[in-house]
Every structure is written in C-alpha cells, then in structure tokens.
Amino acid sequence: MKAILFLLISVAGMAAFYGCRTGQYTAANKAYKKQVKQFAKVIREYPVKDSAGLNYAEWVGTTNLSLRKPNFVVIHHTAQNSCEQTLKTFTQTKNPVSSHYVICRDGSVHHMLNDLLRAHHAGVSKWGNNIDLNSSSIGIEIDNNGSEPFSEAQISSLLTLLDRLKKAYTIPTANFIGHADIAPGRKVDPSRRFPWQQLAQKGFGYWYDTTAVQVPAGFDPLLALRVIGYNIQQEKNAIQSYKIHFTPQDTTKTINEADRKILADLMKKYQ
Ligand SMILES: [Zn+2]
Incomplete structure (x- = not known):
C-alpha cells in the first residue's frame, strides 16, 4: 500500500514538474496553432479573388504540385544569456522575432517553427541578388552571448541539424551563411568565435x-x-x-x- 502511495505521489510530482515546464508555453503553443490554421486557410483559397483587374479564364487546378523548399540556412548567436531567455523572447508578440531552431549550450535543440513557414530572424538583408532572406531561409539561433566560445555540444547538434536540412531541402553548399554576411554593418553574428572552417569541412559553406x-x-x-x-x-x-x-x-x-x-x-x- 505504502509503495503504491509512494508511486502515486511520485507520478503526481512528475506531472506537476513537467506540467509547470511545458505549461509555461501553453498560450504560445495555442497561438502558434491558431496562426498556422489561418495560413492553411490562405493556401486552400483557390482560385483566388483577383484584385488587379485581371480576368482569369476558367479555373483549371494543376494536378502537379508540392511545397516550396527553403534554399538557405542563416546562422545566428542569440546575444542572450540563456536558452530560456530566448524561448521567452520568441514567444512574445511585442517584439515579433523568431527562428526555426534554437540550440542551447547543452546541445539540446528547440524546433520552434515548421521549416516551411517564414520565421522573423534575418530582417533587412541581402545575399547575392536575394533579398528578404526570411522568405527563403531556415533560421538557426545558437544560445551564446556573443563574447564566449560556442560549446562542443552545440556545434555537434548544429552539424547534425545542418546535415538533415541540407539533405531534406537540397540546400547548396554555398548557402550556409551567417547573419553578419547578409546584413553588413547592421549585424555581427555569429561572432568571430564561430567555427566556420569546421562547418565548411563538413560541406556547410566554403572555406579557402x-x-x-x-x-x-x-x-x-x-x-x-x-x-x-x-x-x-x-x-x-x-x-x-x-x-x-x-x-x-x-x-x-x-x-x-x-x-x-x-x-x-x-x-x-x-x-
Ligand atoms: Zn542574428
């Protein structure tokens, strides 16, 4: 009986612990689902109502389609002091910034947004003749305050993630870049301590x-x-x-x- 009681208390305790940890983001998760539902509605809307005065001929929906794929990966450091702080920032609406992934110091990875949706991480940006990199890229934020080394666990998780993304979306080697690359004078992340050469050796970006x-x-x-x-x-x-x-x-x-x-x-x- 005692053992059963102990078990019950333990289960209740665990539930409370996890409930508390995940409960913190219940509202954010709800808001995410609501927005995705809205976007799904936009995608389903076809034929679209035309506002440019064009007279479309009879609607013929093609049978051959798929989802658009991201073509770039943009790497950042968070310039914050903890993953928790970043998760908080990315789940508040007052400053609408976000990224698809956040990699914590211990190597754990938070996936915050479906790869096929647009995150708000690049801002005003240009690379080659591409502007609005938010529309064509996956954003990865690495938990780092900007003046400390990146942890081995982080880089190891990052390499695994990059490998998956490169294969899943056929992202060209040249298109693994940093925020500073696409926003000169405005951004300096990831910092000078970021191991770009190590990434290039694995096929993510080029080295000389x-x-x-x-x-x-x-x-x-x-x-x-x-x-x-x-x-x-x-x-x-x-x-x-x-x-x-x-x-x-x-x-x-x-x-x-x-x-x-x-x-x-x-x-x-x-x-
Ligand atoms: Zn950045």
Whole structure:
C-alpha cells in the first residue's frame, strides 16, 4: 500500500514538474496553432479573388504540385544569456522575432517553427541578388552571448541539424551563411568565435585554400566579395562582414595581401 502511495505521489510530482515546464508555453503553443490554421486557410483559397483587374479564364487546378523548399540556412548567436531567455523572447508578440531552431549550450535543440513557414530572424538583408532572406531561409539561433566560445555540444547538434536540412531541402553548399554576411554593418553574428572552417569541412559553406592561389592581374577584391554574395554598397561594412566570417582574428576593415589570396580562391568556389 505504502509503495503504491509512494508511486502515486511520485507520478503526481512528475506531472506537476513537467506540467509547470511545458505549461509555461501553453498560450504560445495555442497561438502558434491558431496562426498556422489561418495560413492553411490562405493556401486552400483557390482560385483566388483577383484584385488587379485581371480576368482569369476558367479555373483549371494543376494536378502537379508540392511545397516550396527553403534554399538557405542563416546562422545566428542569440546575444542572450540563456536558452530560456530566448524561448521567452520568441514567444512574445511585442517584439515579433523568431527562428526555426534554437540550440542551447547543452546541445539540446528547440524546433520552434515548421521549416516551411517564414520565421522573423534575418530582417533587412541581402545575399547575392536575394533579398528578404526570411522568405527563403531556415533560421538557426545558437544560445551564446556573443563574447564566449560556442560549446562542443552545440556545434555537434548544429552539424547534425545542418546535415538533415541540407539533405531534406537540397540546400547548396554555398548557402550556409551567417547573419553578419547578409546584413553588413547592421549585424555581427555569429561572432568571430564561430567555427566556420569546421562547418565548411563538413560541406556547410566554403572555406579557402591559400597555398595554391595565384592572384590574377587586375584582381578586384570588391568584385570578389560581390560574387561570394556580400552586399558591397557600403564597402567597409562588406569587408567587416567578410572578416568576421573568414579572418576573424583581423578586426580591421581593409583588404590586405592575404585577403586578396583568400578572396581570389573563395571567388572561384562561389562562382
Ligand atoms: Zn542574428
């Protein structure tokens, strides 16, 4: 009898514990479901009512369709002090920011939004001729305050996640980028401590090889930055973003001889 009572108390205790942990986000989860229902309604609406004055011919729904796929992965650091803080931020409506994934310091991964829906993580952004990266990318936030190293557990989880995303959506190697890459002068994440070279070795983004590089005559490093994808409208900002990613030990905003070699090599890879 005592054993049964103990068991009952334990179960009740566990329920209370988990209930409390998950209960914290009950309202957010409800709001998520409600919004997804609304979007599902939008997708089902066909033929659409035309507001541009076009007269469509008889409705013929094609039989051949599928869902659009994300084509980029944008990596961030949260600049916050805990995962809990980030989860809170992403479940409040007053500042409507979000990402698809949040990776905590212990390597646990929170999936906050279906990959096929648009998260609010990139903001005003440009990469190549792509703008509105929110519409075409998956956002991954790594719990990190910006001045500390990324934990091994985080990077290990990140690599597993990237592998899944790359395979699931056939994301090109070149399209694994950082927030700083797509928003020069405005964003500096993930920080200079982020292991981009390690990612490139696994096929997520490119890295350079300077030993076999001959910088061609008349080489234009800015054009190379543009070919890689950087928005070079503000030259110094573009150089800074490139340095955060590829030469993190260098905090200047000027191109030196080593950079010319790196850029000549990278340009070929991104071409
Ligand atoms: Zn960011």
